Amino acid sequence: MQIKHLDHIKALVLDMDGVLWREREPIGNLPVIFKSFSKAGLQVVLATNNGTRTPAQYVEKLAEYGVKIRPEQVITSSLGAAYLLQKRFPMGGHVFVIGEMGVETAMKDAGFAISEKDAVAVVAGMDRSISFGKLKTGCLCIRAGAAFYGTNPDRTFPTPEGLIPGAGSILAALEACTDVKPIIAGKPNSTLFEFAEQRLGIAADEMLVVGDRLDTDILGGYRAGCKTALVLTGISSFEDATRFEVKPDLIVPALENLLDD
Ligand SMILES: [Mg+2]
Numbered sequence: 316m317q318i319k320h321l322d323h324i325k326a327l328v329l330d331m332d333g334v335l336w337r338e339r340e341p342i343g344n345l346p347v348i349f350k351s352f353s354k355a356g357l358q359v360v361l362a363t364n365n366g367t368r369t370p371a372q373y374v375e376k377l378a379e380y381g382v383k384i385r386p387e388q389v390i391t392s393s394l395g396a397a398y399l400l401q402k403r404f405p406m407g408g409h410v411f412v413i414g415e416m417g418v419e420t421a422m423k424d425a426g427f428a429i430s431e432k433d434a435v436a437v438v439a440g441m442d443r444s445i446s447f448g449k450l451k452t453g454c455l456c457i458r459a460g461a462a463f464y465g466t467n468p469d470r471t472f473p474t475p476e477g478l479i480p481g482a483g484s485i486l487a488a489l490e491a492c493t494d495v496k497p498i499i500a501g502k503p504n505s506t507l508f509e510f511a512e513q514r515l516g517i518a519a520d521e522m523l524v525v526g527d528r529l530d531t532d533i534l535g536g537y538r539a540g541c542k543t544a545l546v547l548t549g550i551s552s553f554e555d556a557t558r559f560e561v562k563p564d565l566i567v568p569a570l571e572n573l574l575d576d
Pocket of ligand 1: 330331333526549
């Protein structure tokens with residue numbers, strides 16, 4: 316049940332954590348795997364719900380594993396949020412950000428200025444230096460009519476110490492003080508895949524979304540109209556897949572098995 320049965324596929328949209336690496340350990344020989352994809356004529360895009368880093372930082376991280384990619388190949392949930400904001404506010408404007416470098420850079424690159432003054436939107440995500448002051452300003456902006464966007468819904472974030480608060484926990488705090496639900500860019504919503512589709516200039520069903528989580532990667536890819544492949548190197552197991560509402564088009568032990576005969 317491998318990729319040759321999906322021979323109209325032109326691009327792979329890969330999740331990173333649990334697909335390319337676990338903690339700091341690469342999963343398989345990444346340079347060889349990426350070479351096999353380019354040999355097969357497949358474009359590769361990396362799509363992550365983690366919005367704290369910039370594409371340039373992922374380019375560096377991949378380089379440490381011996382894989383050369385271009386920043387345009389990386390789509391984070393912060394870029395997804397910027398993509399949604401650009402569609403809604405084509406003239407730009409001020410946005411108030413609760414988040415790290417990944418969000419700020421994405422907003423500036425999309426033509427928005429970072430300021431709470433007359434903010435058209437509040438964009439929130441994982442922020443490891445969150446303060447009462449930031450929550451208060453975000454709350455007041457939203458209450459004054461600013462649109463409320465979130466990078467990704469993940470309530471927790473895995474670390475060697477255990478699960479710590481993720482973007483979703485910060486969104487929950489803002490929701491609690493405003494009674495407004497955020498518009499979320501990350502998976503399982505389809506925004507990241509629509510953005511990939513636009514960047515690559517191909518149709519949704521020509522993209523194979525590869526991920527380790529059924530409830531984000533596979534569901535999101537399915538909602539966007541893409542083909543989907545589950546790898547068993549991360550969160551979801553084969554048994555989970557048999558019970559899940561959406562069946563992946565492929566299930567493979569690891570990314571290196573994707574092109575196997
Ligand atoms: Mg993952």
